[in-house]
Amino acid sequence: MDEGKIMQTENILEVDKLMVSYGALKAVDDISFKVKRGSFFAFLGQNGAGKSTTIECIATLLDKDSGTIFVNGSQDPESIRKSIGLVFQENVLDDLLTVKENLLTRGSLYITDKALLKERYQLLIDKFHIREIEDQKFRTLSGGQKRRVELARALFSQPQLLIMDEPTTGLDPETRRMVWQIIKEIHEHEDVTIFLTTHYMEEAANADQVVIISQGKIVAEGTPAELKEKYSRDLVKLVAKDRNKLENYLLQAKLTYQVFADQFHITTQSIAMTLNLIQDLKDNIAWLEVTHGTLDDAFLAIVGDHHVIH
Numbered sequence: 001m002d003e004g005k006i007m008q009t010e011n012i013l014e015v016d017k018l019m020v021s022y023g024a025l026k027a028v029d030d031i032s033f034k035v036k037r038g039s040f041f042a043f044l045g046q047n048g049a050g051k052s053t054t055i056e057c058i059a060t061l062l063d064k065d066s067g068t069i070f071v072n073g074s075q076d077p078e079s080i081r082k083s084i085g086l087v088f089q090e091n092v093l094d095d096l097l098t099v100k101e102n103l104l105t106r107g108s109l110y111i112t113d114k115a116l117l118k119e120r121y122q123l124l125i126d127k128f129h130i131r132e133i134e135d136q137k138f139r140t141l142s143g144g145q146k147r148r149v150e151l152a153r154a155l156f157s158q159p160q161l162l163i164m165d166e167p168t169t170g171l172d173p174e175t176r177r178m179v180w181q182i183i184k185e186i187h188e189h190e191d192v193t194i195f196l197t198t199h200y201m202e203e204a205a206n207a208d209q210v211v212i213i214s215q216g217k218i219v220a221e222g223t224p225a226e227l228k229e230k231y232s233r234d235l236v237k238l239v240a241k242d243r244n245k246l247e248n249y250l251l252q253a254k255l256t257y258q259v260f261a262d263q264f265h266i267t268t269q270s271i272a273m274t275l276n277l278i279q280d281l282k283d284n285i286a287w288l289e290v291t292h293g294t295l296d297d298a299f300l301a302i303v304g305d306h307h308v309i310h
Helices: 003-007 051-058 077-083 099-107 114-127 143-155 173-189 224-231 243-253 271-284 295-305
Strands: 011-022 025-036 040-044 066-071 084-087 161-165 193-198 209-214 217-222 234-240 256-260 263-268 285-291
Touching: 011 051, 011 193, 025 051, 025 193, 025 209, 025 217, 040 051, 051 066, 051 161, 051 193, 066 077, 077 084, 084 143, 099 114, 099 143, 114 143, 143 161, 143 173, 173 193, 209 224, 209 295, 217 224, 217 295, 224 295, 234 243, 234 271, 243 263, 243 271, 263 271, 271 285
Parallel strands: 040 193, 040 209, 084 161, 161 193
Antiparallel strands: 011 025, 011 066, 209 217, 234 263, 234 285, 256 263
């Protein structure tokens, strides 16, 4: 495929019927998905679900049993490697080298012109606020500093697809927040598609598209709003003016509910159902509280049921 045609492809990544096995274990079991160019894509799943195996195949680091993977319209491993940047769960830079030595060494693999290499280096150390630590050995850095340097490394080649494998795992909440701010800035200001693997549901909530994988299979996909609407449940808590009247209504409507003292806790399947319930009961409500379902709730419902979506 010629370069002009590649640049016109709507999807920067297409995975079709990917299979990877380790003996009798199907680590990745016939999965297919597409990632739109310029989007923020989240690959969500518990530890051991098959996330890392999938991205290792995408990055040409692991041989697949079967299936096809297109990156930028190409299946050629060398072309794919030129199109992607990869941030691993574990740091890959040399502990004994300084930040500057690490980045220039890695950068020289992509940029042979020394002037352009230096220019790109200067841009990245300013973008990731690492100029003040450029002469420190990598091993002396904090977890957050190391993540910033690893992100700079991954962007040295100006990739069109940036794959991040659980980039905030093991970081404290404040450092996670800082790393996420940098990731958002990358997506907003760099011409790059973000592919994130995570088991943090709140991180997936920032994505344009979410694919959930469990035991090697894709079990759900959609926008965060679509997944919450389809799989999470609202909880309506209320105190009725007339308790008997409320109980009769709930029995006739066949709604699931629990009673705690004078409070009724009613589970609804959608926001629309919640609104209809409140409208029907408005004259019999003495007190009301509504808790909307979250992506956490949807994720737990999906992976708990292992419900495969066709």
